[in-house]
Amino acid sequence: MKKLFVSLFAMTLALTSCSSNDEETTTKTPATGEITGTITENKTLPYGNYTLKGMVKVAAGVTLTIEAGSTITADKTTGDNGLVILNGGKLIAVGTADAPIVFTEKSKIPGSWAGIIMYGDAPIVNSSTNPAPQTATSEDGLALTYGGSNATHNGGTLKYVRVEYAGQIITTNSKEHNGFSFYSVGSGTVLENLVSYMGNDDGFEFYGGTVSGKNLVSYGNKDDSFDWQDGWRGQDNTNWYAYQTGVGNYGMEIESKGVNNNFGPKVVGITLKRAAGTTTESQSEIQLDAIQFKKEGNGDYSNIVIDGYKNQTTPTAYNGGVLQVLDLNTYNNQIAGGKIKLNNLKISNCDNTFISGVSTFTLSANSFNPTTNWTTSTTATGATLTSGAWATVNGVNLLGNL
Template sequence: MKKLFVSALAVLALGFTSCIEDDDTPIVIEEVTNNYNNNGGDDNDDACIVKSGGIAVNETWTADKCYILDRKVVVQEGVTLTIEPGTIIKGRAGTGSLSSALIVARGGMLIAEGTTSQPIIFTSEADNIAIGETAGTNLDENNIGLWGGIIVLGNATSSLSGDVTEKQIEGIPASDTFGLYGPGDGGAIDDQNSGIIRYVSIRHGGSLLGEGNEINGLTLGGVGSGTTLDHIEVIANKDDGIEFFGGTVSASNLLVWAQGDDGIDIDEAYSGTITNAIVALGVNSDHALEIDGPAGSINGACVIQDLTLIGNGSLNSEYADYRDNAQIASNNIYAYGFGDESDVELDNDGVATNYNSGLISFSDWEIVLPTAVTAVEDIFVNKATTVTVTGFGSEATAVSSGANTVGADASVLSWTFAISTGGISL
């Protein structure tokens, strides 16, 4: 193993700035050869670069190397990290403060633009995937929580509890101020551009930071509409697949498979549009969709459309839970493979009231009925204690398997690991 130490000038450029308070040591770049290949032979020149700490100047990660995230790697304000197509990034195992994650702080930018044949892959260090490959052989959808995940933060409008202007993202300790999202003192930047994430696969993440506090596969806090989120896959994350905390960014062509909690989670008045997505539940999954609303006085509604939801059968995980003042239009949803007890749920009086007033709306749901369910309306359940609703479930139609006219276009997601390996059945 050989270690490459940056020069004194580079140490100053790459060292932590005042926004990174939990570690004031410079970055050490460690090149590891012949450790990350499938045959283990000495003739393999594969090399991995270990990254830890703050990125303070623009840099590019290239596909002829793999990269190891050792604890938190932070793209700081005013800095761009570019990742070439086909690059493999591996997160090192660790919990608590040792959890690994790639974090784009407010004002930073990530340009991670893969292709259908050369996706950018974030995975665990335990994955035996080698440079030039798109899949390893030793991990599957049941290997969860082996590293952290990707977190992107911005200054777009977010409805935060107590009407504060900024908040610490979940999964990052409060002492790490690079974890803040929301407008802050400078006001909302709703069209902010935090970069491009396209043709990116995120696998085996969600390491534990504390009791009940894991990192999502992709966490988006206050991200602006200038950001591009397109063709993103999250597999086997211990917590949620993708979670939106406020912000105005839209996202398209998403696939989440075998997450430990919710597939797509929305909170704090997220007000973008999610188009063409597949959520396939695994043995550890809870809801396909969990929808929360504003936490403060700022209202905001989002749209989700053209989704396919695939259940986990007799495990009876839920289609969707609408909670906490949710405000959303849910259109063109196809669902199948769920259990007899799975439901689409209005969780309380507030969301029942929002449904009655049109702040929550449904259109064109098509559902393959579970064995013991005889009427599609029975899947739609109002759990409010004092507010009644009329017509909830009338927006849905029972269909035979494969006879759907709505849902995701899976053909454009054929590049994903989940579909290309036959991991999920469509």
């Protein structure tokens, strides 16, 4: 009996060990498929590798869910491709640091597809001071109306999502795309740990709205790293990192349709870096500064690290620097008016601190200084981010220069 008990115990232990090992070594087979057309009913894409074909739209009242670790690939040879979340629709794309959700393009050429575009009905401003809910028409070629009064609009949850090689430009100012485009998206939407990589236009653009973004990385985008207009007013933004390399314009381009607002966004923890030799996208415009304010843009920004915004000598000589103000109204109403706050800035490797943007603005480089709400320091930390697969492309850690 004793020998039998020992044998049974040994067999049970062996079976248990095998079962445990089997569970540890089991790998999940990725699903495959094509995403196309308008999604008109709730849909979940299990972990897998998918092809995105055409301008795919998520209809109002419909939720598209994408599981962690999935890769969605567009192919520019099939025409215009992009993922559009219409007002009332939702995208639930929740990856992890080790298993991000990646949207990419087959050719790996910047500007090959439209990226992720989300619509809401949160407030915007337009070309007047009318306090009534205002609307505008999108510049993405879809010519959709955006804007409204729903400040808490919820377009879903995006966590650990990377968009690569987007920023398609068809016709300047009438059909342009970014890595992420948020049209009047509301504060009920969650945006965390997002990467816009090697696009041909802006990394992130906010067209009004109240949404906020945490842990955002804009890497190698050829226009602006972060851009907004229409009175965007997100209040809970933290840890933004821009790295401009090769070709790039502003680290942040800030405007408000010429409307002198009493509100603006708030961002805490910003790092803006420009690699040596990076030139402007267009040689006809002065676009190589860390931060540009124009058309009454404003906001509250703190704990900022700025590095590498130097003068450009070739192919066209331009002054580079930290802060550019493009027009006198913005200087008078926003800077002198105390509506632009830039505090705790750590500046290095920049040739100029203050630059005026146009010849009719008589203040020359380094000749003006915000009288209030401007402080520099040597202790600012900027963005604080943790490396992982979510911020690694082709074996390169995108946070390596942070």
